[in-house]
Amino acid sequence: MMLAPAAASAAAIGLASRRAQARTEESRAPMLGIMGAFVFAAQMVNFPVGAGTTGHLLGAALMAITLGPSAAMVVMTAILIIQALIFQDGGVLALGANVFNMAVAGVGAAWLPYRLLGGGRMRDAGVFLAGFLSVLVTAALALGELAASGTAVPRPLAVLSLGLFSVNGLLEGLITLGVVKALGRMNAAWVARPERLNSRTAAVLLGSAVALATAGLLAASAAPDTLESLAQQMGIADRGRPLFETPFSDYAAAFIRGRWLSQAAAGLFGTALAFLLIYVAAKVRSRRKGA
């Protein structure tokens, strides 16, 4: 189980490193190293989480926003390697999985909302979501890898873990937003807004969203969700009748056989529909502004 994420991490970091090198002058590598040292040091600044506990910044979102995604992936990887080899933090055996979860997926999950929202009026939401998602995606992947390695985490424990990580994610989002705002006041160039999306980038981002949605649906639990479970317990689950049936009811395409395939098709349809609605709304809004 440790080999698959290690191989994926090696490939992803090889690409990110090449990309970062192409975009950054080689002689500026020292700066990235020192910014990595900053993330180390930043993790020493604690803030209250509640119930007498404190948390600290993870830094994936902050790095992605200030250095760009490729450089941030390289810096996070360097941090994780130093932590595993010198400080035995996280362990050498888990290094591949940690790099994949935090440096590749964590930074990617932070960059996606910032790239989509950071250039416009919803910049603050983009920064907050970057911090929130970087923690949540990392945590969800860690739990998923644990399950894939054969440890069936009991449902209450998994729910509790995700709840705690959500609180951590909220705080990461808030503190990332606070730091980015403060940096903007000090030197706006440090937190430059991302350029407006061109059609190719938008297509890549859309593709990523579709892939994530599909993967999420494929990995989704077959167990009923909280509301369904409550309805079953109260004995009212079967009383409700839909007003009309659609070919995608219950998150599955009725015209495709096979549970996974039909759920994936429903996921793709839902994502495409959501994108279409947002696109139309954005077009209408921009026309109104233009007029």
Added chain:
Amino acid sequence: MHHLELDDWSRKDSFLHRRDARAKILGLICFLLSVALTPNCAAPYLWVFGAVPLAALLVARIPLARAFVLSAAVLPFAAVFGLASLAAGGHLRAIAVAEKSFLSALGAVALIATTPLPKLTQGFLWLGAPKFLVLVIQFLYRYLYVISEQAQHMRLAAASRGSRLGSRFRMYRLRAASGALAVLFSKSYLRAEAIHHSMLSRLFSGRFGLMDAASPTLPDYTTLVLLVLINLLLNRFIVLISQCRL
């Protein structure tokens, strides 16, 4: 500052210190694979693998107690996964997770304690690690404690001004922490720029003047072959006596 301790150890002289970094890195990878690929049901016998890093530390004359303490730093992290395994009803798995984590950390300490960082990074480069990543690692390691000490000074200054962790005004604390981080970021960035400019003025081209790696010698090859054989044999031996399979 245990990285200074590791630095000091890595500059000692012993049979293992003189070995080529590439042989030691490949030996560690072989050790990690052997440990990781041993089935969890063999947990009661996994400790036998400890003989490999233990022998390396003894040959390199590294203080064992300190090496064990440094390696134990991985245990809190392993405990989280161990507890999850325990909750899922796999007590052997929980023990195996803790053992494997500790053994891998001990192996890493044995490598770091016998190989100075420049040689280690040169070994990583030879194994195909991206050059840019290796450069970032070298600078990160070099300035880690400079920036960390700056953070500690800022914490001390904040504490002297009456900042308390238990403040009832959480949002205020959160805002204050954000501000402190932004100041630390700006100080780090400015320091990074100053270092960058001073390196450019000394004609730094982006490459470290690493010495060309000498060709591995017969003792290097012998050490590597021995490490591979011992690890494979230990893996087979443990699987055999525990009578369990992957």
